[in-house]
Amino acid sequence: MTPYPEEPWHLAGQMYLSLWLVPARELPRVADGTRPVTVAGRGVAGAAWVVYENDSVLHYSELLRAVLVRDGHRPRVCITDIWVDSAASMTGGRELWGIPKEMADFDIDRTDGVRAGAATEKDVLTTAAFAPGRRIPGRWPLSYRVAQTLDGALKTSRVRSRSTVRTARASWTAHESGPLRELSRRPPLLSLALEDFTLRFGDGAPTAVTPSAAQDRDRGPGR
Structure with a gap:
């Protein structure tokens, strides 16, 4: 078994994200116990490098596709397809959170905008080009939960992040016989570059409170 860090994972880096409104019939399968959020027969799907x-x-490096879903009335994000170039990330993602990670090779060039490609031994997955635009002032926080199937049950995991945000123009090209072929069927509704993000993924084990610590907490400072 490939070793991997315990949760939560503290991560940082760059993300290049596009969002689409997709006919419900074209959405990939989501986690059992969830349903895509749809309006007028369309759902929200995203893909990111x-x-x-x-x-x-x-x-x-990572390439993923995700769908906005609901767990009851609660909004969640379900990762339906994902590839990485780290065996530790693949194993940890599957075993900790039920994220269906697969291995792929990546070519990501960030010297002039962003040009990215990913392929497995069987498929050329997709290529994309991003041209980052205007920076939105501030660093933007985001908190949500990812919903996946783990050991036959619904597993939700908390994600908290903060990043600088830029608007972007993006184009995606996916092989017609590949698993991400829908990405080429229409232009993205919105694309963003999330720069220098920090991210905490997963829920840590609860901290044990000893009797003496509990008494000190209850007394409060200076008592």
């Missing part, structure tokens, strides 16, 4: 670097617990 991610480079985990800087202070990340693991350094690797």
Whole structure:
């Protein structure tokens, strides 16, 4: 078994994200116990290239597709397709959170905008080009939960992030016989570059409170 860090994972890097409104019949299958959020027969799907670097617990590249879903009335994000170039990330993602990670080779060039491609031994997955635009002032926080199937049950995991945000223009080209072929059928509704993000993925084990610590907490400072 490939070793991997315990949760939560603290990650940092760059993300290049596009969002689409997709006819419900074209959405990929989502986790059991969830349903896509749809309006007028369309759902929200996203795809992203991610480079985990800087202070990340693991350094690797990633390509993912996800769908906005609901768990009851609660909005969630379901990762339906995902590839990485780290065996530790693949194993950890599957075993900790039920994220269906597969291995792929990546070519990501960030010298002039962003040009990215990914392929497995069987498929050329997709290529994309991003041209980052205007920076939106501030660093933007985001908190949500990912919903996946783990050991036959619904597993939700908390994600908290903060990043600088830029608008972007993006084009995606996917092989017609590949698993991401729908990405080429229409232009993205919105594309963003999330620069120098920090991210905490997963829920840590609860901290045990000893009786003496509990008494000190209840007394409060100076008592």
